[in-house]
Amino acid sequence: MNLHADVCIVGGGPAGSLLGHLLAKNGVSTVIIERSAGVNRQFRGEHINAETEAILKEHQLFKKIEELGLLKMKKVEYFAGKKIVNSISPGDHEDHVGIHVPQAHLLSAIIQESEANKNFQLLFNTTVKELIQDENGFYSGVKAIQNGEEIHISSKVTIGADGRYSTVRKLANIPTIEMTHGYDVLWAKIPAPAGWQPTTRMVLVNGHQLALFTQTGGFIQIGWNIPEGSFPTLRKGSLQPYLEPLIDSFPELKAGVSENLRSWNDFVCLKVQSSRSETWVKDGLILIGDAAHTMTPTGAIGINCGMKDAHVLAPILTKAIIENDISAVQLKTFEMSRKNEIKTQQLMQLKQETSFAEKFA
Numbered sequence: 001m002n003l004h005a006d007v008c009i010v011g012g013g014p015a016g017s018l019l020g021h022l023l024a025k026n027g028v029s030t031v032i033i034e035r036s037a038g039v040n041r042q043f044r045g046e047h048i049n050a051e052t053e054a055i056l057k058e059h060q061l062f063k064k065i066e067e068l069g070l071l072k073m074k075k076v077e078y079f080a081g082k083k084i085v086n087s088i089s090p091g092d093h094e095d096h097v098g099i100h101v102p103q104a105h106l107l108s109a110i111i112q113e114s115e116a117n118k119n120f121q122l123l124f125n126t127t128v129k130e131l132i133q134d135e136n137g138f139y140s141g142v143k144a145i146q147n148g149e150e151i152h153i154s155s156k157v158t159i160g161a162d163g164r165y166s167t168v169r170k171l172a173n174i175p176t177i178e179m180t181h182g183y184d185v186l187w188a189k190i191p192a193p194a195g196w197q198p199t200t201r202m203v204l205v206n207g208h209q210l211a212l213f214t215q216t217g218g219f220i221q222i223g224w225n226i227p228e229g230s231f232p233t234l235r236k237g238s239l240q241p242y243l244e245p246l247i248d249s250f251p252e253l254k255a256g257v258s259e260n261l262r263s264w265n266d267f268v269c270l271k272v273q274s275s276r277s278e279t280w281v282k283d284g285l286i287l288i289g290d291a292a293h294t295m296t297p298t299g300a301i302g303i304n305c306g307m308k309d310a311h312v313l314a315p316i317l318t319k320a321i322i323e324n325d326i327s328a329v330q331l332k333t334f335e336m337s338r339k340n341e342i343k344t345q346q347l348m349q350l351k352q353e354t355s356f357a358e359k360f361a
Helices: 014-025 050-058 062-068 103-114 167-171 240-249 251-260 302-322 328-354 356-360
Strands: 002-010 030-033 075-080 083-088 120-123 126-133 139-146 149-160 176-180 183-191 199-205 208-215 219-227 268-270 273-277 285-287
Touching: 002 014, 002 139, 002 302, 014 030, 014 103, 014 120, 014 302, 030 126, 030 139, 030 149, 050 062, 050 302, 062 103, 075 356, 083 356, 103 120, 126 149, 126 167, 149 167, 149 302, 167 285, 183 251, 199 240, 199 356, 208 240, 240 251, 273 328, 285 328, 302 328, 328 356
Parallel strands: 002 030, 002 149, 030 120, 075 199, 149 285
Antiparallel strands: 075 083, 126 139, 139 149, 176 273, 183 219, 183 268, 199 208, 208 219
């Protein structure tokens, strides 16, 4: 099967889907390929900030997402044991301090708002295998596998929106600088008890961070910071050193913890690192989101950075295609408009990680 489009986006996550939606609205024919079978896959980064909320409202997407379901956080609280030592509440004329948005709802809203547009096409169960280049070295599409069948997608521009382990980045031979942070994160999810308020709770435990994020659907996502690379060793020991401080601080979680966190198999370990690609663009090719710059879980800004990439890139790329100039020199406008902000945010994450204990003073 052969397809043709102005833009081929590899990766149908929040950044890739939003970019596809915005390009299609601008009259740019776009094909998104996504390796998973649908939107109901497992995610952890699901909190959006005020800037992303504003972007979604600007593009008339927020109301649709709200109809599918989201949860507004009423405050952020810092605990030392059972005692609240610091609290962040909404500012004037605001009713929340961040929003939990299930990515399935976010993606469903974007797809539903896009599928009637003849310029928008989304292919699930499709995995990129090779990047195509023309005689001048410009990237001009991809070869992919969909349900066992090879397909060719010809495009003027190829977008790598395929995450921290980006295949597009690897195939384009774009080096990336990786930075470790000295810790990994254990994630788990339990049902929220009756009366649990929609807040984000941070706890200092033996010098390490424990975070609780309230989610839609009546759940709490819990993250334990652990020393980098320590999980294989931890798995050989008892869960109790990690469960007891949680229950001590929040006794109301005892039943949910006991019923749902019975073995290490109930946890997922996220290797924490940040990264920046050496360049985000080549002739006819662009990286966005985690493919260009991986963020750590600190501040829950990863999804927000990726969606802002899409928001900033859409008009730049539309102009480049209209003017028929998709050279790296032209596309570099996008990279330069975002790179300094990303670097600043990564430095802020590092500062927040090293000064975390100060919030409990």
